[in-house]
Amino acid sequence: MPCESIRLVWRTEAETGRFARRLAASAAVRNAFIELHGDLGAGKTTLVRHLLRALGVNGRIKSPTYAVVEPHEVAGLAIWHFDFFRFNDPREWEEAGFRDLFASPGLKLAEWPEKAAGMLPVADLVLRIESQPDESRVVNCFAQTTVGQALLKDAST
Numbered sequence: 001m002p003c004e005s006i007r008l009v010w011r012t013e014a015e016t017g018r019f020a021r022r023l024a025a026s027a028a029v030r031n032a033f034i035e036l037h038g039d040l041g042a043g044k045t046t047l048v049r050h051l052l053r054a055l056g057v058n059g060r061i062k063s064p065t066y067a068v069v070e071p072h073e074v075a076g077l078a079i080w081h082f083d084f085f086r087f088n089d090p091r092e093w094e095e096a097g098f099r100d101l102f103a104s105p106g107l108k109l110a111e112w113p114e115k116a117a118g119m120l121p122v123a124d125l126v127l128r129i130e131s132q133p134d135e136s137r138v139v140n141c142f143a144q145t146t147v148g149q150a151l152l153k154d155a156s157t
Contacts, residue, residue, distance in 0.1 A: 003142050004149055006156050010137040016043060019139075019155055020050035026154035028147045029055075030077055031105055033121060035113040038129035043137050044111045047129070048081055051109070055079065068096065078106030084115035093119045124148035 010016045023029055036044040049061045056074040063070075063083060072079040080101050093099065093116065102108060102121055113120055124147040128140040143152040 003144055004152060005140060005142045006152060008139040008141065008156065010043075010139060011134075012136075013043075013046065016047055016137065017050040017054075020047055021054040022157070023151060023155040024051055024054035026151050028124075028150035028154065029107055031107070032124045032147050032151055033102070033108045034110070034151070035120075035123040035126045036109065036111045036129065037113070037127065039131065042129040042131050044129060045083075047127070048109050048111070052079065052081070055107075068092075069098070069101070078104065080106065080108050082108065082110040082113075082116075084110060084112040087112070087115040125151045 008019070010019065036047065038044050045063045052061050052072060055077065057072050057079070061070075061072075068082060068084065068087060070081045072081065082098075098116075098119070110116070110120065110123075113123070122144055124143070124145045126142040126144060126148075128142075130138045130140075132138060141152055141156070143149040
């Protein structure tokens with residue numbers, strides 16, 4: 001399937017939140033794998049926090065930088081937020097049971113997926129977030145599957 005893509009500009013965090021709410025409202029999000037790429041401070045975790053809030057996650061939403069994964073569950077939806085920034089050893093993948101998590105139903109969100117390259121399945125949706133000098137974010141979105149196409153359509157309208 002050809003990769004579909006769009007380019008967005010988020011001028012404010014409120015625009016990031018609106019995108020996250022549209023993504024959360026998509027039926028396709030319940031079984032999606034979304035990769036988030038971007039430099040430190042680009043807004044990956046901010047987007048995830050907005051998305052998790054829109055899905056109904058309450059309480060503190062921690063970045064999984066040290067734990068590598070933070071699980072959440074809301075209304076029968078399992079969510080795993082991965083941050084592979086500190087991921088160094090492919091053996092960690094098997095030992096941590098990540099293969100099983102990715103094979104199970106639910107939403108998977110991965111920051112720094114390039115650190116786990118070769119072990120991750122194909123992402124449904126890839127978001128490349130770039131900070132701009134004016135504090136806005138340019139976001140290139142790539143749908144790589146039919147699930148990704150549905151997410152892209154729902155989140156960009």
